[in-house]
Amino acid sequence: MADDIPQDGQIHDTLIATKQQWARDGRGLTGETGDPARDRLPPGQRLVESWPVLDLGIVPRVTEANWTLTVDGLVENPVTWSWTDFQAQPRESVVSDIHCVTTWSRYDNRWEGVSTRRLLSVVRPRPEARFVLCHSSDGYTTNLPLDAFAAEDALLATAWEGQPISRDHGGPVRVVVPKLYFWKSAKWVKRIELLAEDRRGYWEVRGYHNDADPWKEERYTE
Numbered sequence: 675m676a677d678d679i680p681q682d683g684q685i686h687d688t689l690i691a692t693k694q695q696w697a698r699d700g701r702g703l704t705g706e707t708g709d710p711a712r713d714r715l716p717p718g719q720r721l722v723e724s725w726p727v728l729d730l731g732i733v734p735r736v737t738e739a740n741w742t743l744t745v746d747g748l749v750e751n752p753v754t755w756s757w758t759d760f761q762a763q764p765r766e767s768v769v770s771d772i773h774c775v776t777t778w779s780r781y782d783n784r785w786e787g788v789s790t791r792r793l794l795s796v797v798r799p800r801p802e803a804r805f806v807l808c809h810s811s812d813g814y815t816t817n818l819p820l821d822a823f824a825a826e827d828a829l830l831a832t833a834w835e836g837q838p839i840s841r842d843h844g845g846p847v848r849v850v851v852p853k854l855y856f857w858k859s860a861k862w863v864k865r866i867e868l869l870a871e872d873r874r875g876y877w878e879v880r881g882y883h884n885d886a887d888p889w890k891e892e893r894y895t896e
């Protein structure tokens with residue numbers, strides 16, 4: 675069960691404090707608004723080739739055998755999926771760009787997994803459900819509007835560039851919501867909770883913006 679998943683490492687307090695200071699300082703802010711119809715790179719971002727790893731210092735040992743995903747809260751049909759249940763879902767492939775608030779972007783990531791729209795069609799959100807809170811096996815959480823979670827390019831991803839997503843990058847299953855800064859994409863996802871009222875996640879209570887649109891530079895608390 676998800677709560678028994680072993681973890682390596684410990685919370686990296688100084689790194690977290692540094693990021694909170696960056697939020698207070700407005701690090702990376704240019705004051706510009708980008709236009710995705712015109713530009714590929716959002717304001718204040720720089721392109722990288724390799725894929726950096728960011729975490730809180732804790733790396734859970736999630737495997738296909740111990741992974742489960744619970745989707746609950748304001749849904750008609752709450753589910754807890756094992757890896758086998760998850761594999762039975764139809765799969766999709768999406769190519770998208772990553773934009774991290776720490777100012778790196780990486781183009782053309784080919785993801786495979788189960789679309790968030792497919793997941794929602796199974797659990798059937800109640801009319802009052804308007805927000806999503808993602809919970810992860812390292813204790814991380816992140817919140818987003820249900821509409822943003824249900825974007826056509828959003829996935830519960832199991833593969834990147836044709837390979838299973840590595841443990842460091844949140845494997846075996848991570849969320850990918852490419853239209854928002856990457857902190858909204860939960861690694862090692864174990865629970866997706868549908869809510870009527872918004873509830874802020876890990877970074878959202880530590881100075882990061884609630885909405886996280888890279889084109890509007892929504893990096894830090896509004």
Ligand SMILES: Nc1nc2c(c(=O)[nH]1)N[C@H]1C(S)=C(S)[C@@H](COP(=O)(O)O)O[C@H]1N2
Pocket residue numbers: 725726727728729730774775810811812814842843844856857858859860861862863
């Ligand atoms: N569970 C979990 N998900 C997480 C994080 C985390 O620390 N734990 N960090 C977030 C942040 S700030 C970023 S930029 C991306 C980093 O993903 P990556 O390590 O695959 O690049 O994951 C996001 N999702």
Ligand SMILES: [Mo]
Pocket residue numbers: 728774775776856857
């Ligand atoms: Mo990030």
